[in-house]
Amino acid sequence: MSNLPDIILSNKSKIKFAMSLCARCSMCAPSCFLYRANNGDPTYMPSYKMLNSIGLIFKKKGNLSDNDLENIKNIVWEKCVLCTRCYCSLGIDIPYLISLARDFCRQKGVYKTYDN
Amino acid sequence: MIKVKRKKFDEIIDCIDRYNNILNVGCGGCASVCLGGGQKEVGILNEELRLYYEKKGEKKDIDAYTVERACNEKCFLDLPNVIEKGNYDAIITMCCSAGTQLIAEKFNKIPVYPAVDTIAIGIDRDIGLYEEKCRACGHCVIGYTGGICPITRCAKSLFNGPCGGTNKGMCEVNPNIPCAWYEIYNRLKEQNRLEDIKKIHPPVDWKNQIQRTVVQYGYEERYVNMDV
Amino acid sequence: MHQLYLLLRGPLALISFIVFIGGVIYQIIWFFNNTKVQEIPKNPGLLPSKKEIKSFYPPEDIKKLTKWEGSVWSTQPYFTILTSIFHILVILTPIFLLAHNILIKQSWGIAPPSLSEKITDVFTIVVLCFGAYFLYRRIFLSKVRIITGGGDWLMFFLVFLPYLTGFLAYHQIFSYMPMVILHMFLGELMLVCIPFTRLKHMIFFFLNRFYLKSEYSFFKKGNRVWN
Structure with a gap:
């Protein structure tokens, strides 16, 4: 059963398109300054962040385990600052897709809290 | 948000002419969003400076580092270590004036020069086209x-x-x-x-x-x- | 076996061509239906003059030398050059291969220009070397391995197996007939799959990078946005 909010559903064709177009070439990697600042940690690669946040949400139709949600939270709030500068050799708008994943997280109440 | 624009090339040369070991610091926040001072622009400026000094026959080491956000110490990533290891004579920054001042404050032994002008608080009209909206x-x-x-x-x-x-x-x-x-x-x-x-x-x-x-x-x- | 050969040569080849071309046209129409032109908005402020813009630039010769700075040609030059060569060869080789063009002449009576068999043989070997290189990347480079999934292996084998079987068939290394049948089947399968699998980047590389508005659009002329 689909458990996706409207914002994801209305962008369904775009997400599906990006997921099937991404050729996993890894050329986006050095365009992310966080990737370089973290000594080439592949989990900072734009395509990895896209595929493992919005891609995972879409693949599992929103039915995510707590572990998945924790990973996605880490990716969209910690590993990406939405500087919108990622290069994609195929012209995929990665920042927009990650912002969709952020939207999903907000609606599920998955975000950073500063209580201490 | 904040829009920055690179300074005139001659002005940047003027600032760093007397130093040999320089670090160029970019910012992944507003400066990067407005295509003014992100990792890519830092790379472009560094390459231009390298070619300029190569043509003049001078040897200068210009390194690059991009922080997550220059206006917050917690988002400097590895910058303190980079500066400590690099033993730099000068820092040029491609973040807004606020970030530049925080960097100058934190690393007050090293002269800091901005390589960008902080223009405005503005909006994105198109790619690379921004409009001032607030002073x-x-x-x-x-x-x-x-x-x-x-x-x-x-x-x-x-x-x-x-x-x-x-x-x-x-x-x-x-x-x-x-x-x-x-x-x-x-x-x-x-x-x-x-x-x-x-x-x-x-x-x-x-x-x-x-x-x-x-x-x-x-x-x-x-x-x-x-x-x- | 000869029956199978004739089937692959005749009707199945035609079907695969039709599906390929139809699929490409469908994807192009889909793209233009889902994007719209967005003009540059009118700016209430003043745009800088040419002279003013020039004053920000470094001396002309340096500006010329740094034209590609910031693009993939400077951040990862070797891979960019290699992958460009690979993509050109992978498309050129089958189009200008003599054996393919003889088949086209026999079927439809038109003879497209061909390269000599020696050149295309070298091209094929180069493509297969690239296959080994991409295989190495997919398995051993952590940044590629971490995002590699089933679809990528499908793409990989769809592209390289026709080349491998074609090479083996041409040099008659194993039994010729089964190899050439396998080659024809795999080649037709690849053609059919291009518009509908990850290989559709063949179409969308051009559409996305030329028509979409983005920092990295070619010649800065893309003016379409997604609906």
Whole structure:
């Protein structure tokens, strides 16, 4: 059963398109300054962040385990600052897709809290 | 948000000419978003400087590092280590003036030069095309002026209606610039709330401006002694 | 076996061509239906003059040399050059291969220009070397391995197996007939799959990078945005 909010559903064709177009070439990697600042940690690669946040949400139709949600939270709030500068050799708008994943997280109440 | 633009090449050369070991710091925040000072622009400037000095026959080491956000110490990533290891004579920054000042404060043994001008608080119209919308005057009036900022948009930053130079909806400073007050009037009229600019508001206290500190709404208790 | 050969040569080849071309046209129409032109908005401020813009630039010769700075040609030059060569060869080789063009002449009576068999043989070997290189990347480079999934292996084998079988068939290394049948089947399968699998980047590389508005659009002329 689909458990996706409207914002994801209305962008369904775009997400599906990006997921099937991404050729996993890894050329986006050095365009992310966080990737370089973290000594080439592949989990900072734009395509990895896209595929493992919005891609995972879409693949599992929103039915995510707590572990998945924790990973996605880490990716969209910690590993990406939405500087919108990622290069994609195929012209995929990665920042927009990650912002969709952020939207999903907000609606599920998955975000950073500063209580201490 | 904040829009920066690279300084003239000659000016940057002027700043760093006497140093040999330089670090160029970019910012992944606003400066990167406005294509003014992110990792890519840092790379471009460094390459241009390298070629320039190579042509002149001088040897200079110019390194690059991009922080997550230069206006917050916690987002400097590995910058302190990079600076400690690199033993740099000078730092050039491609972040906004605020970030540059924080870097200059934190690493106050090393001279810091900005390589960009902080232009405005603005909006993205297109890729690489930005429009100034706010001058951070600290006294927002756009609630009364139909969402059009007279400080930014009017050449004279007039608060209380147009000057005598408004001409068929255009500004007297340049006939290609629309008159802000003409637009304010039209928009308020459309929304049927012209009385908003007829109201008298207390004047803004422009004189003796000191550095502003923002204590955010709801956070006063942390910083201000409320009992006094 | 000869029956199978004739089937692959005749009707199945035609079907695969039709599906391929139809699929490409469908994807192009889909793209233009889902994007719209967005003009540059009118700016109330003043745009800088040419002279003013020039004053920000470094000396002309340096500006020329740094034209590609910031693009993939400078951040990862070797991989960019290699992958460009690979993509050009992988498309050129089958189009200008003599054996393919003889088949086209026999079927439809038109003879497209061909390269000599020696050149295309070298091209094929180069493509297969690239296959080994991409295989190495997919398995051993952590940044590629971490995002590699089933679809990528499908793409990989769809592209390289026709080349491998074609090479083996041409040099008659194993039994010729089964190899050439396998080659024809895999080649037709690849053609059919291009518009509908990850290989559709063949179409969308051009559409996305030329037509979409983005920092990295070619010649800065893309003016379409997604609906």
